[in-house]
Amino acid sequence: MTTVGILGGGQLGRMLALAGVPLGIRCLAVDPATDAPAAAAAEVLTTPFDDPGALAELARRCDVVTIEVEHVPVEALGWLAERVPVRPSPEVVAVAQDRWAEKQLRSRVGIATAPFAAPDELEVGFSTGTIVKRRSGGFDGRGQVRLDPSATAEAVRAAAGQLAAPSVAEGVVAFDRELSVVAARGLDGAMAVYPLVENHHAEGILRQTLAPAPGTPAALEQAAADLIRLVADELGHVGVLCLELFQVDGALFANELAPRVHNSGHWTIEGASTSQFEQHLRAVCGLPLGDPSVRSPSAMVNLIGSEPAPGGVLALPGAHLHSYGKAARPNRKVGHVTVVGVDEAERDLRLTALRQVLADRAPATTVGGPDALDDVITEVPT
């Protein structure tokens, strides 16, 4: 029996733990929340991430320690890494926590990215508009301020001051669509790359993922695979990672990096031969990576705020409900539903039926789609 420690016990930890059970892998999570979703299939130590007793217990009991959120104390990971393998490494997590370091990494390996600068170095805002973001800690659209094109230097500095934390100014990218690529890198450097998926956000929160991304040329698919390989190799990453991208004409711009399983990879549970959760456990445990190929065209819809009564969703052929066991709260991700079909046409019909069920049953879960898209650059950490 292998024991995997996880810093974080949210829905990602829950799905990791569920994926581990059939592999003979038990998860031991640390989470300060008293109702951590992972508790359904993992042992959870309910305490702050940096509780020395909990960390000592992880070091003593686990074969390897991983994360399900990147916003965990790097010092805690560093302490653990002296005693037990930590994958991804504290250094990788530190890069992902800091937008500045992340952008430097991308520049270093030559990945196209939105123009960026320190707010107090700008003489005028970017001509396409400026978004001032906290260097760390923001998610689901929080921790950022959007400014009109060519905002004054004073406006940029005022926005940075408003965030009351180290920040970075980015130029707005007028993208055609938002994509992401999820992949796993094994202990031996092997990579398994899932296909590009198309993401729809509203109010800064991921609402829907179409997998694979419709109408994607093979060259774009290859470009995404090359990008994520570059990043993963440069980092020496071990585990699943996700790179969020903007498509602009035929090109890809990197947006956010998440060194962990990702909301835009949830479709893989039913839609791919190996789920991202099993894949991550395989990677961090030094097991062979699984086949990332698509089993069925899929659409993943997040349940935001509250869950619908399950009967309506379960009556839909091809719909798979994933409840996170979380209390209802505005803008909270409390579950997701994946619909699969034998082809895109069937998937789309089923997705339409699902939207109808969700709209009818529980207004709080109404999903945003292309029509609900706003053009704010958003962050999607889970």
Place this chain on the structure above:
Amino acid sequence: MTTVGILGGGQLGRMLALAGVPLGIRCLAVDPATDAPAAAAAEVLTTPFDDPGALAELARRCDVVTIEVEHVPVEALGWLAERVPVRPSPEVVAVAQDRWAEKQLRSRVGIATAPFAAPDELEVGFSTGTIVKRRSGGFDGRGQVRLDPSATAEAVRAAAGQLAAPSVAEGVVAFDRELSVVAARGLDGAMAVYPLVENHHAEGILRQTLAPAPGTPAALEQAAADLIRLVADELGHVGVLCLELFQVDGALFANELAPRVHNSGHWTIEGASTSQFEQHLRAVCGLPLGDPSVRSPSAMVNLIGSEPAPGGVLALPGAHLHSYGKAARPNRKVGHVTVVGVDEAERDLRLTALRQVLADRAPATTVGGPDALDDVITEVPT
């Protein structure tokens, strides 16, 4: 949150509990074993099935109670049924516990079955050979004695005496192959029927299931669906059930009935649109049944005795490992592997590769296949 009580916390309870988590269903199992596999995803009360305190706790905390093995005290189920819905009902479980009652049921609804009689009523053994079986409690080929064709009445009675329990004498059926059909019946009487599967036994233990059963004519498929519907309706069953069958020329003979999820349905986790475990929970919770259609041709191979090192299995594309977390022991089912393919040819190639890995890695898990088939009528309770 719905809570489902389960009498039994073995691998079937484990897979039920895993299927429940994404549906927002928590399982509370009772099992006397201190290392119950279900504990990975369910709360387990470690105590005998008829412990009054545990039963009271089930009655108090559960929305519905079900079983994962049929060999549980019917009295305990009866006590529960006065306090909480029990599905299947104690009466259905009682029938499934008693070969005699089960055979009478099948005769009543007009299902072809092997000839049978009370051992002391036979003047001579059946011309095709006789198997004397305990009326209840036998499984995996235990609790039965096989006799040559036309054995004397004395030999039949001696065999019955040897079993030291109420027994039934059956005529051997010279079958072409062993099949089974798994279905679910909902609270509203709706049925969802999985396709016929082909089962290979050795030493009385299920070794392998091919799903769907290769080369099955539509008429045979329909006949199996009709049979299981007849039985389920007659019983007023709620939940998943399995009917084991013999194919003899183009006809089906009923063998064993199991009013629960079944080893020959494990392939549905990856191979069908809805797994038998989710299906059972949907049924007993009064939720709509899921789509039972096949996603991929599948083969399920039981891991008997001990598990292989996971790396070999996980390196095979399309192979899905299911460890039960059980200690190694001869003839014990400790896990299974399902391989899927886009078609039967790919599935068969992958199955061959899997057999090689299992044979190479861990002799204790060598699997039986068609070449290991013996023609003993066997029982496969899990």
